[in-house]
Amino acid sequence: MEQKEMVVVVDFGGQYNQLIARRVRENNVYCEVYPYNKALEKIKGLQPKGIIFTGGPASVYEENAPKMEAEVFELGIPVLGMCYGMQFMAHTLGGHVTSAETREFGKTPTRVDVSSPLFKGLSEEEVVWMSHVDYVAKVPEGFKIVAHTKDCPVAAMQNEERRLYAMQYHAEVLHTEHGKEMLHNFLYEVCGCTGQWTMANYAKTAIKEIRNTVGDGKVLLALSGGVDSSVAAALISKAVGDQLTCIFVDHGLMRKNEGDEVEAAFKGSGMHFIRVDAEERFLTKLAGLEDPEAKRKAIGEEFIRVFEDEGRKIGSVDYLAQGTIYPDVIESGTGEAEVIKSHHNVGGLPAVVDFKGLIEPLRNLFKDEVRQLGAELGLADYLVWRQPFPGPGLAIRVMGEVTKDKLDVLRDADYIFRDEIAKAGLDRSINQYFAVLTSTRTVGVMGDFRTYDYTLALRGVTTTDFMTADWARIPYDVLDTISRRIVNEVNHINRIVYDITSKPPATIEWE
Numbered sequence: 348m349e350q351k352e353m354v355v356v357v358d359f360g361g362q363y364n365q366l367i368a369r370r371v372r373e374n375n376v377y378c379e380v381y382p383y384n385k386a387l388e389k390i391k392g393l394q395p396k397g398i399i400f401t402g403g404p405a406s407v408y409e410e411n412a413p414k415m416e417a418e419v420f421e422l423g424i425p426v427l428g429m430c431y432g433m434q435f436m437a438h439t440l441g442g443h444v445t446s447a448e449t450r451e452f453g454k455t456p457t458r459v460d461v462s463s464p465l466f467k468g469l470s471e472e473e474v475v476w477m478s479h480v481d482y483v484a485k486v487p488e489g490f491k492i493v494a495h496t497k498d499c500p501v502a503a504m505q506n507e508e509r510r511l512y513a514m515q516y517h518a519e520v521l522h523t524e525h526g527k528e529m530l531h532n533f534l535y536e537v538c539g540c541t542g543q544w545t546m547a548n549y550a551k552t553a554i555k556e557i558r559n560t561v562g563d564g565k566v567l568l569a570l571s572g573g574v575d576s577s578v579a580a581a582l583i584s585k586a587v588g589d590q591l592t593c594i595f596v597d598h599g600l601m602r603k604n605e606g607d608e609v610e611a612a613f614k615g616s617g618m619h620f621i622r623v624d625a626e627e628r629f630l631t632k633l634a635g636l637e638d639p640e641a642k643r644k645a646i647g648e649e650f651i652r653v654f655e656d657e658g659r660k661i662g663s664v665d666y667l668a669q670g671t672i673y674p675d676v677i678e679s680g681t682g683e684a685e686v687i688k689s690h691h692n693v694g695g696l697p698a699v700v701d702f703k704g705l706i707e708p709l710r711n712l713f714k715d716e717v718r719q720l721g722a723e724l725g726l727a728d729y730l731v732w733r734q735p736f737p738g739p740g741l742a743i744r745v746m747g748e749v750t751k752d753k754l755d756v757l758r759d760a761d762y763i764f765r766d767e768i769a770k771a772g773l774d775r776s777i778n779q780y781f782a783v784l785t786s787t788r789t790v791g792v793m794g795d796f797r798t799y800d801y802t803l804a805l806r807g808v809t810t811t812d813f814m815t816a817d818w819a820r821i822p823y824d825v826l827d828t829i830s831r832r833i834v835n836e837v838n839h840i841n842r843i844v845y846d847i848t849s850k851p852p853a854t855i856e857w858e
């Protein structure tokens with residue numbers, strides 16, 4: 348995509364590399380992340396307005412410490428080093444980095460020089476978030492110290508003439524109270540950015556680009572109803588209208604009303620929308636299966652079969668579209684492959700469809716940007732804010748064997764749970780929440796009768812990356828309302844428990 352102004356984030360293996368990139372984009376400046384050992388070539392090609400070095404776990408004195416070519420400082424492009432990035436800058440340019448006896452960690456009061464462009468508009472005493480052992484003891488020649496703390500003689504340094512800046516602390520985390528302003532200052536005061544990156548602009552450019560690529564060709568997209576594929580569908584259909592065909596496989600394992608919602612959102616939007624009602628096919632394959640992985644495998648295989656059957660009807664298209672997003676594309680700065688997620692969204696390429704190319708119009712976007720773009724394109728809130736939903740759907744939320752009856756019980760209970768969470772205004776702060784129908788039956792009493800029915804588990808987690816998660820502290824009175832409603836309104840559930848384990852050691856899903 349042709350960008351008028353951009354920044355390159357050089358990844359030195361820090362855990363906050365993607366967060367830095369998101370913060371830059373929140374400041375309306377486009378950026379891309381590259382590993383330190385490939386960055387120079389990219390920078391030369393892209394000619395960005397600025398360069399940001401991330402932190403990283405290494406010490407510059409370690410044998411295999413990540414280092415990039417010193418030439419990066421000679422390109423005349425402004426550089427901002429953060430944490431390890433600052434130490435690398437200082438070390439490479441002739442300063443002195445040394446190891447502290449104790450780690451400086453947490454929110455730290457810092458004296459800053461407000462005449463530095465980095466601190467324009469801020470006060471002389473700022474709170475920043477530190478997390479380091481090594482520190483810069485002596486700045487390189489030509490550099491000036493522009494911030495210090497009680498324990499850290501160089502909390503920030505600059506060489507204004509060469510436009511090289513660095514901070515020991517993490518401006519990207521919210522604990523640095525004016526971190527956003529400091530990054531803003533680097534981008535606007537130092538790099539001269541003007542803030543062209545908005546989803547409205549992106550939509551315009553992307554639509555034009557899709558039209559150019561596709562011409563009068565045909566595009567096929569496997570639509571799951573999740574945020575990414577829904578936004579991709581909306582964008583591509585805006586660009587090429589009825590040249591787009593979307594196949595939506597309804598495997599009968601969706602939440603209540605979900606299949607109809609997806610259909611309502613896309614039918615009549617100009618594209619060819621095919622909903623395949625495959626509930627029976629999937630339930631037949633699932634009959635008798637209890638093991639979670641066996642269920643996943645059966646569902647994955649059946650998906651491919653269904654696509655193949657539909658694909659045969661279509662025969663050939665020019666482009667296959669996918670809702671790949673930026674976090675799936677970024678290569679890690681440690682030089683190793685990104686941690687492979689154990690789950691991928693179902694929606695593989697139908698092997699029987701011939702196509703010449705792939706289009707991935709969300710490839711450069713973070714999840715929050717995908718949601719903004721969806722809103723920009725006029726997609727309904729319930730699609731834009733949909734929580735992640737596993738490809739195998741409710742089949743892995745009914746413990747053990749899956750039957751239509753159990754799915755219906757779960758769907759009703761899950762619907763009430765979601766409804767009450769939304770009513771309590773918690774639907775955007777809890778990142779994923781759902782009900783699980785366990786295979787445990789317990790004794791209860793309803794009216795004068797003994798019951799022997801299923802235990803339902805409720806799960807709610809807060810997380811940023813779904814690799815680790817904390818259980819959500821849903822207020823007791825909200826849980827109480829949910830519990831009462833479910834046992835009153837849904838048959839075959841007489842006991843409800845709330846899952847209070849984090850990930851790890853548990854996973855988010857129960858199977």
Ligand code: XMP
Nearest residue numbers: 690691692693735737738739813854855856
């Ligand atoms: P776990 O349970 O591994 O889940 O902590 C992490 C995230 O992945 C989702 N998930 C899946 N997504 N196919 C998917 O497309 C799957 O088989 C699958 N299993 C789990 C889960 O909902 C959570 O968001």
